[in-house]
Amino acid sequence: MEKKALIEKIKAHVHVLCSEIGERRVGSEENRKATAYTKRVLEESGWKTESTELSVMDWSTDGATLTCGEQSFEVFSSEYSLGCSVQGECIAIRTVEQLEQTNIQDKIVLLIGEIASQQIAPKKFPFWNPTEHQHLIAVLEQGKPKALICATERNAETAGGVYPFPLFEDGDFDIPSVYMKDTEGEKLLPYVGKTVKLVSKARRIPSTAFNVTGKRNTQTKNRIVVTAHIDTKIGTPGAIDNGTGVAIVLAIADLLKSNSSTYPIELMIFNGEDYYAAPGQIRYVAQNAGHFDDILLNINIDGAGYKEGLSCFSPFELPKNIFDLLQEVLLENPNLVEGLPWYQGDHSLFLQNGCPAIAVSSEWFIKNMANQEITHTPKDNIRIVNFEQVAECALGIASLIKKLPRS
Ligand SMILES: [Zn+2]
Structure with a gap:
């Protein structure tokens, strides 16, 4: 296929996923439309698909x-939190030590400062689940x-570019919560000790989502698993x-539809990387336990094709x-x-299960992970994509797969 034609095909896919469909939060109709689209495209290229x-x-x-x-304050329902309509005494907590020593029963608790500095793992x-986070939840x-x-400040490392960020984004945590900017939290401090009224009109809705798998044959030994998650955060x-x-x-x-000389290939569209319970990933680990x-190699693509950088x-x-073949591919292509x-x-789930992996992304994002303001926000849209870079990634991966000799 000519590179120009490849770029046009990729543009069409990204257009469907990110402009026509848009936000693809797990459990939404849009998310199911997106997985149905990938299933159809894989089948049109001659792959056998399975939906889980x-x-x-x-x-x-x-x-x-x-x-x-x-007096009113600007607050947002924490994503995946239960809703509430409650009144009670407002108290402020800044550290875990203070939390451990304070009776918070029936209070409305403002978490501000150090205790609210980093998004808490679901x-x-x-x-990824630090013991300090589990301890905070337990207390x-x-x-x-x-x-x-x-009340949260900016923390791109754990919450992407979102400000303020939800300290809790966890459908398994049942204390209702809202979040606000740290500056708004400072305005609330003078009201500590007074009775406040908090209403959050949030609700959880049982739903379904799908992982989609594409294979060429039934062989599983020494397979290469190429993965990408299809879900998005809410609001992007x-x-x-x-x-x-x-x-x-x-x-x-x-690109590989008529390629039969390499290892078996499994194409995985995962659902749940940006979701509190990683359901698609957990299911995949269970399906492949033991x-x-x-798996010979995982190639995971996440964050590829940013307009700046390589x-x-x-x-x-x-x-x-x-590793040597990868170096060959990189030498052959100055964009990679x-x-x-x-x-x-x-790719972390494959590493944790002992599989070698290659993660494909944009250098700019890896270097600016801690201070960028794009991921998980409306700014992560089609206008920041360099489609030529996206095509180069696809060509690089296909070239690596073709180079791997059959054992
Ligand atoms: Zn991602």
């Missing part, structure tokens, strides 16, 4: 309000407050994160022959460079 149904929680809100007498999130649950108000069309990744998987399906030895392939635990290691993606 996942039971998930969708969520929506009609807004939130916080008042103290005549209760049941399997791939809050034992304390039985009526609700939480979380998810172009770089990760419409481009899905488009690359679909392009690879096309059989991760069968594309990067980050190697993890590669055997020498694959070796990337630094990073772990906030689906």
Whole structure:
């Protein structure tokens, strides 16, 4: 296929996913439209597909309000939180030590400062879960407050470019919560000790989502698993994160459709990377329990094709022959460079199960992870995509796969 034609196909995929469909939060109709689209495209390229149904929680809100007498404060329902309509004494907590020593029962608790500086890992999130976070959740649950108000600053490292960010984004955590800017939290401080009224019109909605798998044959031994997550956070069309990744998987399906000389290939469209419970990833780990030895290599694409900078392939635990072939691919293509290691993606689940992996992304994002203001926001849209870079990633991956000799 000519490169120009490839770029046009990729553009069409990203357009469908990120402009026509847009936000693809897990459990939404749009998310199911997106997975149905990938299934159709894979089949049109001659791949056998399988959909795995996942039971998930969708969520929506009609807004939130916080008042103290005549005074009102700007708050937002924490994503995936239960709703509430409560009144109670407002107290402020700044540290875990202070929380441990304070009776918060039936209070409305403002978490501000140090305690609210980093997004808390969801209760049941399997791939990243610091013990301090689990401890904080346990202390809050034992304390039985009526609700939480979380005043947060900017923290791109754990919350992407979102400000303020929801301290809790967790459908398994049942204390109702809202969040606000740190500056708004400062305005609330003079009202500590007074009675405040908090209403959050949020609700959880049982729903479904799907993982989609594409295969050429039934062989599983020594397979290469190419992965990209299709879901987005709430409130973003998810172009770089990760419409481009899905488009690359679909392009690879096309580029390799008549290729029979390499290892078996499994194309995986995952659902849940940007969701509190990672349902698609957990299901995949369960489906492959005891059989991760069968996987020769994972290639995970997330964050590829940003308009600035080059594309990067980050190697993890590669055997020498694959590492050498990767270097060959990078030498052949000046748009692709070796990337630094990073772990906030689906390649981590393969690494944790002992599989070598390559993560494909944009160098700019890896270097600016901690201070960029794009991911998980409306700014992550089709206008920040460099489609030529996206095509180069697809060509680089296809070229690497073709170079791998059959054992
Ligand atoms: Zn992502």
